Amino acid sequence: MNDLQWTEIVVFGALFLLVTVLGFVAARWRSGASLDHLDEWGLGGRKFGSWITWFLVGGDLYTAYTFVAVPALIFGAGAMGFFALPYTVVLYPIVFLPLLRMWSVSRVHGYVTPADYVRGRYGSSLLALLVALTGIIATMPYIALQLVGLEAVLRTMGFNGSGFLGHAPLFIAFVILALYTYQSGLRAPALIAFVKDTLIYIVILVAVFYLPSKLGGWDTIFDQAQAKFDATKTPSDGILLNGNNQLQYATLALGSALALFLYPHSLTGILASKGRRVIKRNMVALPAYSLLLGMLALLGYVAISAKSSPLTNQATGRPDSNTIVPVLFDQQFPGWFAGVAFAAIGIGALVPAAIMSIAAANLWTRNIYKEYFRKDATPAQEAKQAKLASLVVKFGAIAFIVFVDPQFSIDLQLIGGVIILQTLPAVAISLYTRWFHVWGLVAGWVVGMVWGFVMLYGIPNPAAGKAHFGGSALTLGELSVLGWRPFAGSQVQIYVGFVALVANLLVAAVVTLVLRRTRVFNGTDETNPGDYHADEGDPRLKPVGAH
């Protein structure tokens, strides 16, 4: 153990205790007849209004990992890390219309997961299984990464031990989280999100206005950052983009925006809202968080200027760049305020971790357990199964962080972003048209998954001493279509997920054309065109919690 920062720990502990109480109380908050139904446990009764949804979805999308990793990226690479801003700005206009359709059709048919919807739209349990598996595989490392965010804070406060003892505080925090999620379901993160987001807003606003004034203003900060980047050998860093990484910047922002609402946990927040109006209002109001994220990203430059250096993780023996913002707060703020800031990030890890584990549990229960193990499961059995699954998911995540190098989780999350994007044709495009043939979608998914994985495997990162999974930026000159290199010699970089998605769509289209010509059966669609416009009050909505 290093020196423990007692002031910080006391403030952090008090706020953590507050959210723990909230988490357990949440079970009774606006509760329905019983929690023994996925509509109640997994979707909070499908009746969240605009404010709750804003806090819930905001707390869900802008995670603790985002809050530590984005500034860390800016700290290390400069302008490229700022992709998080265009990502979260183009996100809302893109998803505005599809999400409304998804909400309506899910509400009419009682769908709980994106895979439920795909099953209804195409009548194919195989396609639904692929979507469910992709969702679970992409979400699991994301949960583990929330632990990385929480741990970055704990280590900065002095809990930087090695071995099992070093992980004990993390373990305790997660056991508490697992217990109240088990008991309260989606209501727990919804209630905690109020505390988390309020703290985050206070901390970031103070940091963005107070720290630059202390360090000589933004002008000085950016000049010092540029001087640091000029001194490194890497050509791709700097406070501006260069000729080779602009395409990567744009495609990464776009690809991430397309992928975000394909993640099951993002959709959970949307499906829990009570009507289309709630979603529309939130698409207008959620960019407030983007503003926050942009400001937070700039703290990466502030850290350069303040000469912060990342802590060495005693468990792995390497410097952990994700500790850069916590270290900055630790150095520059008085102890009590650093405690508030750490609580904001730490609690910020709990909200998305809870929602993600609920979403993964819903997928497991609805699309694997009920589909393949117990076709006659009652809603009460489904809810029980999902509660247990949420425990398994969380302990799986913690085992991952404790026993496996955290770098592995980061690699997996990188892969997760690429593979979740491959469900776009089945989950998002199908909201508009059934033109794609079900087998075309399956073929496209296989090609996108395999090729995306192969490309990621082939990307080295010499700076980090890695031969594989060195990042998501593919150099176009390396792009090889079965040996053919269409852009040989080019140094321009592009986001791997985007390339894989294009391949996915092309394959899906070609297979669709062939199968349509040969009139192969395209599955049965249980949805009606009108279902995609149903709103609250419509008599055709499926009653919440009905069997």
Place this chain on the structure above:
Amino acid sequence: MSTGSPPRADHGGNGLRWNAWNLLLLVPLLMLVTAMFNQDQPRLFGLPFFYWFQFLFVPLGVLCVGLVYVRTRDEPVRTDQPDRLSVDDLDSATQHDGNGSDRR
């Protein structure tokens, strides 16, 4: 119609509803054109152009999505009132749907 669930007599409205206001949603995508703002000068409050210009897209995005929300509020959503679409609308809707052939 599908064969999996009982056909509903009241199914109405095309799957797709066109509204010109929705085109506003494309405007924020201009932010992906990096060549437009990849420069240091002029700085504002010490922030290089690259950063403050992108921050401006946040209110722009809010404005565009907000306008679409306000302007499309009155589009017919299905409630318990009778369907306002006529039979002809339904017929043309099926053609535009582009998937009439696989629904038997």
